[in-house]
Amino acid sequence: AAVSRPRIVGRLVRSLVARAAGASTYAPLPPPQKVKVAVCQLNVTADKTQNLQTAKKAIQDAAAQGAKLVVLPEMWNCPYSNDSFPTYAEDIEGANSLSVDMLSAVAAETGVTLIAGSIPERCGDRLYNTCCVFNSRGELLAKHRKVHLFDIHIPGKITFKESLTLSSGPGPTVVDTEAGRLGIGICYDIRFPELAQLYAARGCQVLIFPGAFNMTTGPVHWELLARARAVDNQIFVITCSPARNPSSSYQAWGHSTVVGPFAEILATTDHGPTTIYADMDYSQLEERRSNMPLVLQKRHDLYALLDKTV
Numbered sequence: 608a609a610v611s612r613p614r615i616v617g618r619l620v621r622s623l624v625a626r627a628a629g630a631s632t633y634a635p636l637p638p639p640q641k642v643k644v645a646v647c648q649l650n651v652t653a654d655k656t657q658n659l660q661t662a663k664k665a666i667q668d669a670a671a672q673g674a675k676l677v678v679l680p681e682m683w684n685c686p687y688s689n690d691s692f693p694t695y696a697e698d699i700e701g702a703n704s705l706s707v708d709m710l711s712a713v714a715a716e717t718g719v720t721l722i723a724g725s726i727p728e729r730c731g732d733r734l735y736n737t738c739c740v741f742n743s744r745g746e747l748l749a750k751h752r753k754v755h756l757f758d759i760h761i762p763g764k765i766t767f768k769e770s771l772t773l774s775s776g777p778g779p780t781v782v783d784t785e786a787g788r789l790g791i792g793i794c795y796d797i798r799f800p801e802l803a804q805l806y807a808a809r810g811c812q813v814l815i816f817p818g819a820f821n822m823t824t825g826p827v828h829w830e831l832l833a834r835a836r837a838v839d840n841q842i843f844v845i846t847c848s849p850a851r852n853p854s855s856s857y858q859a860w861g862h863s864t865v866v867g868p869f870a871e872i873l874a875t876t877d878h879g880p881t882t883i884y885a886d887m888d889y890s891q892l893e894e895r896r897s898n899m900p901l902v903l904q905k906r907h908d909l910y911a912l913l914d915k916t917v
């Protein structure tokens with residue numbers, strides 16, 4: 608049955624205000640100690656209706672398997688291409704966002720916390736690569752607009768320029784959920800260690816990166832970056848890619864992965880459509896950090912992380 612979409616604008620504004628008010632304190636949360644996460648490596652096609660059905664079923668299946676936190680990939684409702692972004696874009700705050708309506712309804716129906724990968728978002732005359740976060744009542748808790756756009760040129764291998772169509776987002780996104788405090792990045796955002804450090808400094812327990820690496824950088828950098836962000840910050844890291852679609856112009860690397868705070872791989876896969884599961888035990892954060900107290904051992908007299916957003 609259809610669940611009506613909550614009044615997203617008001618809720619989002621209230622949530623942003625609440626987060627801004629608490630931003631300077633970052634009081635420790637009483638989080639769940641253990642969370643089962645499902646990472647859905649979806650097959651993405653040029654058919655938006657089919658993509659929505661695929662995502663909905665994957666979320667329902669994940670919830671049926673007991674997952675409380677469900678993650679979707681970058682650009683799961685459209686092919687990853689500058690030609691597609693304007694055509695598939697939706698006004699997330701608007702009344703008729705097919706993707707947001709579906710996500711909100713299925714989060715409420717299944718009772719999961721949903722990190723809804725990303726979709727192209729239209730806002731005025733701009734487009735963003737945007738991740739929506741829903742709580743178990745289907746309310747939009749936050750949205751992260753990709754901060755670092757994927758503009759690269761590796762001659763003979765890959766050239767991509769997201770900035771041809773997309774604008775970059777305003778800043779980091781920390782969101783308190785029933786599944787813990789989460790820091791959100793999208794794909795290329797994972798390459799910038801300061802963002803992850805900032806999330807860790809704000810008490811995030813998990814860093815979540817919907818992403819779609821490619822066949823050149825994916826084999827060398829995808830897992831390396833996820834494990835690097837995990838080991839540097841002694842934190843859980845989740846990456847979620849679309850499955851590789853041979854008929855797509857952009858071949859995604861796949862290999863969605865969950866990494867623990869000792870940089871250990873908790874779950875991973877290759878490039879086919881699948882959902883992987885992991886149990887994240889947040890007590891491991893304290894354990895790893897007390898075994899090896901990197902934060903205390905840092906030479907704060909020599910260097911510092913400058914958070915310009917608070």
Ligand SMILES: NC(=O)CCC(=O)C(=O)O
Pocket residue numbers: 681756757793794795796798818819820821824825828
């Ligand atoms: N969608 C992206 O941001 C791709 C990032 C990527 O492939 C990389 O190498 O970085």
